[in-house]
Amino acid sequence: MRHLKLTIMYDGTNYVGWQLQPNGISVQEKLEAAWLEITGETIRITASGRTDAGVHARRQVCSLKTETDLPCERIAFALTATTPFDISVLKVEAAPEGFHAIRDATSKTYRYQIQFGPVLDVLNRHHRWFIPRKLDIGAMQKAAELLSGQHDFGSFQTKGSARLTTVRNVTQLDVEYFRESIFEYVDIVIAADGFLYNMVRNIVGTLVRIGLGKENPEWVLSVLKRKDRCAAGETAPAQGLFLERVEYDNLSFAANNEAEGEAPVES
Amino acid sequence: MRHLKLTIMYDGTNYVGWQLQPNGISVQEKLEAAWLEITGETIRITASGRTDAGVHARRQVCSLKTETDLPCERIAFALTATTPFDISVLKVEAAPEGFHAIRDATSKTYRYQIQFGPVLDVLNRHHRWFIPRKLDIGAMQKAAELLSGQHDFGSFQTKGSARLTTVRNVTQLDVEYFRESIFEYVDIVIAADGFLYNMVRNIVGTLVRIGLGKENPEWVLSVLKRKDRCAAGETAPAQGLFLERVEYDNLSFAANNEAEGEAPVES
Numbered sequence: 232m233r234h235l236k237l238t239i240m241y242d243g244t245n246y247v248g249w250q251l252q253p254n255g256i257s258v259q260e261k262l263e264a265a266w267l268e269i270t271g272e273t274i275r276i277t278a279s280g281r282t283d284a285g286v287h288a289r290r291q292v293c294s295l296k297t298e299t300d301l302p303c304e305r306i307a308f309a310l311t312a313t314t315p316f317d318i319s320v321l322k323v324e325a326a327p328e329g330f331h332a333i334r335d336a337t338s339k340t341y342r343y344q345i346q347f348g349p350v351l352d353v354l355n356r357h358h359r360w361f362i363p364r365k366l367d368i369g370a371m372q373k374a375a376e377l378l379s380g381q382h383d384f385g386s387f388q389t390k391g392s393a394r395l396t397t398v399r400n401v402t403q404l405d406v407e408y409f410r411e412s413i414f415e416y417v418d419i420v421i422a423a424d425g426f427l428y429n430m431v432r433n434i435v436g437t438l439v440r441i442g443l444g445k446e447n448p449e450w451v452l453s454v455l456k457r458k459d460r461c462a463a464g465e466t467a468p469a470q471g472l473f474l475e476r477v478e479y480d481n482l483s484f485a486a487n488n489e490a491e492g493e494a495p496v497e498s
Numbered sequence: 499m500r501h502l503k504l505t506i507m508y509d510g511t512n513y514v515g516w517q518l519q520p521n522g523i524s525v526q527e528k529l530e531a532a533w534l535e536i537t538g539e540t541i542r543i544t545a546s547g548r549t550d551a552g553v554h555a556r557r558q559v560c561s562l563k564t565e566t567d568l569p570c571e572r573i574a575f576a577l578t579a580t581t582p583f584d585i586s587v588l589k590v591e592a593a594p595e596g597f598h599a600i601r602d603a604t605s606k607t608y609r610y611q612i613q614f615g616p617v618l619d620v621l622n623r624h625h626r627w628f629i630p631r632k633l634d635i636g637a638m639q640k641a642a643e644l645l646s647g648q649h650d651f652g653s654f655q656t657k658g659s660a661r662l663t664t665v666r667n668v669t670q671l672d673v674e675y676f677r678e679s680i681f682e683y684v685d686i687v688i689a690a691d692g693f694l695y696n697m698v699r700n701i702v703g704t705l706v707r708i709g710l711g712k713e714n715p716e717w718v719l720s721v722l723k724r725k726d727r728c729a730a731g732e733t734a735p736a737q738g739l740f741l742e743r744v745e746y747d748n749l750s751f752a753a754n755n756e757a758e759g760e761a762p763v764e765s
Contacts, residue, residue, distance in 0.1 A: 354554065
């Protein structure tokens with residue numbers, strides 16, 4: 232059995248999300264169908280986390296077990312050619328035995344993309360949340376600083392997810408402003424050792440509430456204390472959210488077949 | 499009668515182009531329908547040039563005559579709100595009497611967007627021509643220099659357009675390379691006093707042929723000499739093309755109603 236790591240990119244606009252669903256087409260379904268077509272194997276492909284309907288990925292990571300002896304590069308090429316135009320397989324690597332994309336992840340980074348101001352930038356409408364108002368970037372940055380670090384993020388978790396703990400360590404939370412001609416944009420980049428369900432979109436909705444002047448930056452401290460989803464801002468819409476990358480600090484991967492069968496290497 | 503200048507942006511993906519067509523939905527149709535809904539007037543809206551099916555515009559300019567006395571800013575807002583999500587009206591200005599978006603244009607700028615390399619950047623697939631090969635940017639830049647300036651561009655004109663002359667002055671022809679993570683891009687920016695039918699897409703196809711190493715940069719000189727469409731490269735696909743802006747050097751426009759009725763001002 233070979234253990235492989237796939238790095239994939241997708242535009243989530245036309246999918247019900249990563250995970251197989253009875254009510255629509257998922258990225259997982261397309262990828263597993265392509266795998267079957269290429270290798271004849273029916274396998275399960277596991278992603279580092281299920282992105283929701285409409286959420287995009289620049290570098291999603293998947294793990295799988297296979298008996299195919301196709302070279303890694305050939306697999307990447309064939310999968311990209313066999314999946315629809317909104318899914319690309321960027322890299323296939325040999326992984327240590329037992330590699331599991333969810334369990335082994337040590338850090339994830341998301342980017343949430345917003346455009347704000349009086350007029351919609353139509354060319355980015357599928358990849359940004361449009362807020363037809365002025366945003367106070369300084370206030371959002373202040374609030375982002377207060378949310379950074381290790382906290383109980385229970386207030387930023389959408390119900391339904393049973394977790395042992397709601398404490399997470401947010402290692403990066405940047406509010407990046409930029410302008411292109413008449414259009415103003417803000418990207419919220421957030422990295423953590425793990426995320427609760429809808430945590431990024433709930434943090435973004437909370438920061439936007441502050442950007443709109445409805446609350447002060449310090450309000451986030453009381454939201455954190457409450458540990459109640461109702462305390463925070465609205466859930467930001469899916470189309471602005473991108474899974475940027477997933478880190479596996481303690482593992483190494485090889486871009487060719489040679490590494491196959493080698494013992495896991497600590498980096 | 500008020501004469502107005504509209505500056506509009508659209509994503510051309512879902513349109514048969516700017517101009518009214520019996521076989522599909524055009525940007526003009528949507529804009530004229532929105533105008534009727536807002537003002538009750540049935541009018542003709544003229545764009546600086548008809549973009550083809552699938553071509554986009556960052557700053558298309560239109561002219562129209564109206565009897566409405568709605569303020570310019572109110573018109574812009576109402577049109578954006580009434581047209582579909584892939585059309586935005588950026589600005590409405592009072593124009594000198596008789597202003598005509600085609601006839602009065604002194605210069606136009608287009609940007610053609612390409613992504614090249616082994617893997618498709620799925621997030622930009624609607625807005626770039628994907629070329630799954632390596633491109634020699636230096637060779638394309640050399641050829642672009644040779645094409646700059648005043649020439650007879652007859653070889654770059656798709657048949658069917660009757661023009662008095664096929665001589666045009668290309669005042670800018672830049673081949674801009676950039677890279678983002680594993681993806682490589684090239685933008686071709688071209689400005690001229692006027693364009694022949696499909697001229698930008700034919701120049702781009704010709705430059706790409708050189709970038710692929712099928713011809714030397716100097717080949718463009720013999721293409722120019724032939725004055726025959728068959729001499730040049732293929733027509734680049736529509737989805738990479740953006741009308742960037744249109745200049746009206748000898749006219750001035752006013753962003754409010756006050757200028758209305760004033761004599762045309764030379765700038």
